[in-house]
Amino acid sequence: MTGEWWMALGGGVLIGLSATVLLWLNGRIAGASGIFNGVVFPRAGDVSWRVAFLVGLVVSAGLYMAFVPGAPQPRTDFPRAGLIVAGLLVGFGARMGNGCTSGHGVCGLGRLSGRSLAAVLAFMATAVATTFFVRHLWSWA
Template sequence: MIANWPAALGGGILIGLAATLLLWTNGRIAGISGIVDGVLRPRLGDALWRIAFLAGLVVAAGLCILFVPGAPQPRTDFPRAMLVVAGLLVGFGTRLGNGCTSGHGVCGLGRLSPRSLAAVLTFVATAMATTYVVRHLLP
């Protein structure tokens, strides 16, 4: 059971609301990898909303850490090189899967996309297998 289920429920509602509002107001999918890609390879008149969306994610997380008692804190006990390698692997997987968990899981499933369903099932199965290997098979 989730220790703080009201916060998790509230966070899920806010994510769903943000994805819905972005789709209704801009006609855009709130997949973070696609939004970042649009910032890294901008098209005329398309980068501003993407930058604002990403800035909102960072600012909201910072405000949560500062003002919400018991909010999860960033971990500092990982080697920086490992974090860089992990980030690059996530980026590779995102490209391989034509989107990230937020795009497929929140937005794709909400639009009843079969491709997103296959992607989410793959994400979940891989996460379960990885967790099992790391917790039970590795020393």
Template structure:
């Protein structure tokens, strides 16, 4: 089994490398919400790399699960309706915040963007408040 700290470190390094390579090779930011938006509202000549990037995320996760038996598994015990609502809320939040945690947290902070720092602090505070409410206030 992979040690939790080792897999987290390895995953973080791979995310950083992927974001850096995308920026160096194409000048693009590895913000997942923006990449997905470009697939959902395609522009000529700008879709292929987005689909390849998203497919790589899914393939890499599946490969990790297959190769490492101790790797974290996706949870399947959530109600489908709650997943849909949560997904819509995340989508709304990424539009409202003009980006997601990958764009602001990984790429924006790496570029020392004050706007990204404000966004990440907001993400963290909101996640902490949501977790508290979900675990301690909602039966």
């Protein structure tokens, strides 16, 4: 992956552009947890763009993994129960923080939101602590 910095840069530019286009054209923040929440608990006339956004996330990642040589692949050696617990904890944290990393990190910081800065700092501190715990203190990782 060394020397492939341009792919990370390109991905960041595409994320920023898609968030900007969604805000300009739809007046919505590109927060994945809020978009998903709007599909699970729908309001009339507010579902189709959310489904399209989520399908686009999944399909584009699948196309990237299928057609880009050397693209990172998901790990398969984690216990399923651990993944379920982790997913529930992330969902709980996103709900408690009133948004996720895409909403606060991409859109909120771009709008110079102090609340989003606090949320991103909390997300990052938790991610560092969790990574240390899983890689160095937990035996199955």
